[in-house]
Amino acid sequence: MTSNKVHLPQIKVPATYMRGGTSKGVFFSLTDLPQAAQVAGAARDALLLRVIGSPDPYGKQTDGMGGATSSTSKTVILSKSTQGDHDVDYLFGQVAIDKAFVDWSGNCGNLSAAVGAFAIHAGLVDASRIPENGIAVIRIWQANISKTIIAHVPVTNGEVQETGDFELDGVTFPAAEIGVDFIDPAEKAKEGEPGMFPTGNLVDEISLPAGVFNNSPELDNSLEPRYSPEPRNSLEPKKIAATMINAGIPTIFVNAEDIGYRGDELQEAINADAKALEMFESLRAIGAVQMGLIGHVDEAKSRQHTPKIAFVSPASSYTSSSGKQVETCDIELNVRALSMGKLHHAMMGTAAVAIGTAAVIPGTLVNLAASGGTLTKAGTKADRKTDSICFGHPSGTLKVGAAAEQVDGQWTVTKVSMSRSARILMQGWVRVPDES
Incomplete structure (x- = not known):
């Protein structure tokens, strides 16, 4: 016909x-x-x-x-x-x-x-x-x-x-x-608004509903957990410490240990676990509301690109997805980030801006994970921080430079730099x- x-x-x-x-x-x-x-x-x-x-x-x-x-x-x-x-x-x-x-x-x-x-x-x-x-x-x-x-x-x-x-x-x-400089990448503080840290705090809490928290992922039996996992099916809400920052791209950082991970995981450890992905999306959606990006968690479904959700841990050695060995001495911390609902194979550039920024601001979870909060060495004043950080991600390592300053009690970042191709x-x- x-x-x-x-x-x-x-x-x-x-x-x-x-x-x-x-x-x-x-x-x-x-x-x-x-x-x-x-x-x-x-x-x-x-x-x-x-x-x-x-x-x-x-x-x-x-x-x-x-x-x-x-x-x-x-x-x-x-x-x-x-x-x-x-x-x-x-x-x-x-x-x-x-x-x-x-x-x-x-x-x-x-x-x-x-x-x-x-x-x-x-x-x-x-x-x-x-x-x-x-x-x-x-x-x-x-x-x-x-x-x-x-x-x-x-x-x-x-x-x-x-x-x-x-x-x-x-x-x-x-x-x-190719050198890339992100100029003044953070939100500027305006009258009555907190700026780079949307909640006004360096560290907040995200309360995950009962039954969502997944803190006992399937682990490689050859790797010994560095934490004591709680029951997966706990009926109590779980409070997760979080640094929420708007620099490069709105990003929510949590500690790997708080959500049951080591921080050296590769894609298959996260992306093959539907319960884990549900937990990360819940963290992202609830955090997005706290950051003022959306009015209700349901709106996160139509805002997949932002905010990003990432987890950090102190530096530790691991084998990257390419087989390259990353040694503890090569990096200041490990970072894993999710994009569009999946663990990223390396690191998003905008998230790297957020990582570099948060790393040089004392008291953020990223800064605390990096050498126990002693990362920032450069700069002559306590209100002016300039340093570079090398962090581990699933594919290897990335070095990011950042310059931040504190004016009238408010932190801002003037430039974040990295090399790409x-x-x-x-x-x-x-x-x-x-x-x-």
Whole structure:
């Protein structure tokens, strides 16, 4: 039987598929998008969902460019900057895998490393700002969160240099090093508002309902627990200490030991445990309400990208997912973070900003886990802290530098820096059915 329905041909949209840090996504110039998608709204979201291949009830994104993980279900839209003293405006969309939803509530720190390079490739940066040989300093306006990012992009013979010998744990092959500075990444304190710490406290408590707390995960029998787990089915609410911070991206930090983990776990230890994932999502949702990001825990379902939830522990040795041995002496602490409901294979760049910031502020759980709170050594005054921290994550280690200062009793961070890498994987056109 033949159908009388007219099936329109696919449309093609200029696009570039790029890796940035330990993430990858589809990059667009704003003016290359179909007219209806050049403004925020349903048409733009529908296009990006179809490009990535969502929503996919199979959870594979087979019919799109996505890779079915939070690190590979990403989109970026760039344009010449509308802000003074900036080169390019950067808009990030985190595409849900199993839902028809694009989350615009935060930034992707890893893909931030690719923004400067793409901006040069796409002709969005004035030629006078690109050296023939050297480092191009690209001033990026992060439009999702209204913050400035500076990318230091190597240039050789007038072109972006992508190859090099810089190695980044979580990325298989070396590439050229790109320095990324997140300028004033934390929320500024306003009159009557606490700023970087939304609750006004360095440490709060999150009360998990009875039956949700999962503090006896399935452990590798070869590893001896460093805590005494309580019964999984306890009927009492469990109070969990938490540092809630808005720097880089809203993030909730808890102690690994308080939720029954060592802090050196890899993905399979968390992602294969449905009860654990339920517990982490409950922590995230309740914390989001306490941070003032949502009004009710049910709203967390439509805000998967933010806040992030992470757990910290003092430095300890472990074998990373690649088989690389991470020694206690190599790091100040261990950090594991979840993104879009799953333990991340490495570390989100924005979460690394939060880690670096919290590490240099005395009294946060991150600072206390890092060398017993003695991490911050640099700086000549108690109200000014500058230091770098190297932490362990599932794929290896990452070093982050941060500078913070306390003014009138309020902490703020002036800059967080890290090194990443980026390169073009493919460029040309992405094709989608016309109805999208």
